[in-house]
Amino acid sequence: MEYLRESSENEMIALFLQTEIRSERYRDEIMRVISDLGAHGSIILEPDLDSCEENSLRKKVLARFRGYGEDREIFEGFPADVRWVWANMTVSELEKVKYIDYDYWVELSGGSRLAKDAAARIRNGVEIFGVSNEGFLAGAKAFAGGSTFPPMILVSDHEEIIVLEGHFRLTVYMLEPDSIRDMLKVMIGFASKEKLMKWSLY
The missing domain is CATH 3.90.1530 (Conserved hypothetical protein from pyrococcus furiosus pfu- 392566-001, ParB domain)
Incomplete structure (x- = not known):
């Protein structure tokens, strides 16, 4: 394995959502969550990792969508410090x-x-x-x-x-x-x- 550079939790969340919003299986559900939070799809399609507000919103989206940070669904028991x-x-x-x-x-x-x-x-x-x-x-x-x-x-x-x-x-x-x-x-x-x-x- 060739190490390239450090990443972050914020970048992981952005990549996770960017990938799944392009899936027909998940797109509508993600967009509903974004709408419920009063946000726009651009926070996922064109993420600004320097924006604390956007990072917070994306984390909330992944929490509602997949249980991230809430110890449920695919993130049940998932470690917090990665x-x-x-x-x-x-x-x-x-x-x-x-x-x-x-x-x-x-x-x-x-x-x-x-x-x-x-x-x-x-x-x-x-x-x-x-x-x-x-x-x-x-x-x-x-x-x-x-x-x-x-x-x-x-x-x-x-x-x-x-x-x-x-x-x-x-x-x-x-x-x-x-x-x-x-x-x-x-x-x-x-x-x-x-x-x-x-x-x-x-």
Whole structure:
């Protein structure tokens, strides 16, 4: 792993929301939360990390949307003090990144929680809970054709690395690993194993 620079909680929140607001699955819900807070979508689409007001609003959005800082949903048990950094990772390093401990991703990977194993099962036509794999295959085709995706957000206890945001993208990358040229830029948060083990999805 190649360290690039320090990041911050504010930048992580902005990246998380920027990525998910572009998803058809989450867009409307996020926009409703923004509206309820009397804010505008630009705080996510064009974030100003130097604005204390915007940073506070984005944190409230992620709290209402995903339970961040409120010890619920995907952030249940998630540590409060995380060191966020930007880094580059090689394909071999990405192959060791685990999915969260969530039924769909555990089953898709055959129990290993590794995206490379999920990719092999997808190629073999294995579908989980009746959910089509067409999205993964279309994403892999687009990636092989030169499309780019936002950086994933990962967390680590300095031993294991787990996806916080970016499960679809990690799966796509493992379907087309040869299309990763050299290294991939990611945001990664570091916390002690003792603290990270309290995360419900660790």
